[in-house]
Amino acid sequence: MKKIAASLLDFYTRFLTRTKVVARKHLFSENAPLVKLWHQQSGDWHWLAEKKMPIASINRHLWRLSVPSLSFFFLLGLSGIISTLGLLADSVAVIIGAMIIAPLMGPIIGVAYAMVVGNRRLLRRSSLTLFTGVMLTIAISFLTMLCVGLQVVGSEVLSRTNPTLIDLGVALAAGAAGSFANSRRRIADALPGVAISVALVPPLSVIGIGLALGEQQITIGSLLLFLTNLAGIIFSGSIVFLLQRYGSLEKAKRGLVASFLFLFLLGLPLGLSLKNLLVQENVRRNVSELIRRRTLTFADRDIRSVRVQAQGDQLFVELEVAAPFGSISEHQIDLVRDFISDELQQDVKLIVRMIPVDVFVAPFE
Structure with missing residues (x-):
């Protein structure tokens, strides 16, 4: 077992040595293709050297x-x-x-x-x-x-x-x-x-x-x-x-x-x-997640924006929602506010701005 290990180590050492020699010969010597290409394309560019202003x-x-x-x-x-x-x-x-x-x-x-x-x-x-x-x-x-x-x-x-x-x-x-x-x-x-x-x-x-x-x-x-x-x-x-x-x-x-x-x-x-700002952004994400995923009132609504502003222990939440006129009642808004307040353990003032949306359907003739 020791002889096999010693043979493998010797082979690995000779392989690395040969690889270095080949790399030095073909990549970094004066006659190497990459070095020749560099010298051919470099030219005398000393006049382009960037200097600071006197x-x-x-x-x-x-x-x-x-x-x-x-x-x-x-x-x-x-x-x-x-x-x-x-x-x-x-x-x-x-x-x-x-x-x-x-x-x-x-x-x-x-x-x-x-x-x-x-x-x-x-x-x-x-x-x-x-x-x-x-x-x-x-x-x-x-x-x-x-x-x-x-x-x-x-x-x-x-x-x-x-x-x-x-x-x-x-x-x-x-x-x-x-x-x-x-x-x-x-x-x-x-x-x-x-x-x-x-x-x-x-x-x-x-x-x-x-x-x-x-x-x-x-x-x-x-x-x-x-x-x-x-x-x-x-x-x-x-x-x-x-x-x-x-x-x-x-x-x-x-x-x-x-x-x-x-x-x-x-x-x-x-x-x-x-x-x-970071705290406010985290709160805004939490409020947005609660409103979009855990409330029936806004689950399928087109919520255009969610703004959150904290003032002391109070939280002001402003929603902009596109929905048909009369589709959301004031009682539903109160329930959503109470839900957010219970989840965040904060007093919440919820303001919902409704953008009226009229839906017209042309039936089949």
């Missing part, structure tokens, strides 16, 4: 982006108008268009770079441009909302009033991408995508809308979202500039500590908001 060039580039010029304010003003109208119309395409033309990303990246290299003049200039741009966007959105005269807002506005840690993650990634793209001439085409991903102007427009409506919750929620985006972009942008050896850690230490502490403070409400 310090003098990136200084000029970011200084231009941070100057409060007529073009900056004109494009930002138009972006604010387009964004506000898109939010009021619940049009995602219009909102994306506003993000593309907004030049607000430039001075924010300028702040991140100035922190790293210790350029106080650029820091002051970028901060001033950023501040005036923010105030201009809020003011234009406020005036646009007053001119339109709407008193209700849609889902696009409300979706920007409850930021979570997910939004902070997007801001951190977008800041890193923006800093890297601004330090490479060849990938400047990626900047519109960065602007779309982080969405700086829509939260400012929502602040203006909230001020025009006098809705404090909308204003504070959208302000928190904008501060989250701003702090995330500056922090991650500074890190990327440092990793590319722009500036030094000694010069960037104060700015990094301040932005990190600000992010930490923002993380507390953002984490709580994310927790509430």
Whole structure:
């Protein structure tokens, strides 16, 4: 038995050795087909090697982006108008268009770079441009909302009033991408995508809308979202500039500590908001499952949407159902509410919105 095992081990060892020799000869040697093909197709491409911009060039580039010029304010003003109208119309395409033309990303990246290299003049200039741009966007959105005269807002506005840690993650990634793209001439085409991903102007427009409506919750929620985006972009942008050896850690230490502490403070409400969102989504799924599968009233109905909102120990459930007029009685709604309340051990307020459906049947002739 031992001789058989020893023979098998010897065979396995010689097999591995021969396999390595063959692989080295046919795959990695100078005469190997794959190596020949690589050399034939590679050519002399050193001129395509990607290099970071020299310090003098990136200084000029970011200084231009941070100057409060007529073009900056004109494009930002138009972006604010387009964004506000898109939010009021619940049009995602219009909102994306506003993000593309907004030049607000430039001075924010300028702040991140100035922190790293210790350029106080650029820091002051970028901060001033950023501040005036923010105030201009809020003011234009406020005036646009007053001119339109709407008193209700849609889902696009409300979706920007409850930021979570997910939004902070997007801001951190977008800041890193923006800093890297601004330090490479060849990938400047990626900047519109960065602007779309982080969405700086829509939260400012929502602040203006909230001020025009006098809705404090909308204003504070959208302000928190904008501060989250701003702090995330500056922090991650500074890190990327440092990793590319722009500036030094000694010069960037104060700015990094301040932005990190600000992010930490923002993380507390953002984490709580994310927790509430997850809890609310779990409750919504449970309620939807109970209504669709365990009630006779809605088992065969066309339920268009299920919305759930928790306020303390109370649960507000809103259903939108397509059904013929008079097919569901108020007594049935009360029974469903009592059933959900017993299953979840919570006080439930059930609101059912009926969408009238007329059914016409043409009989056989």
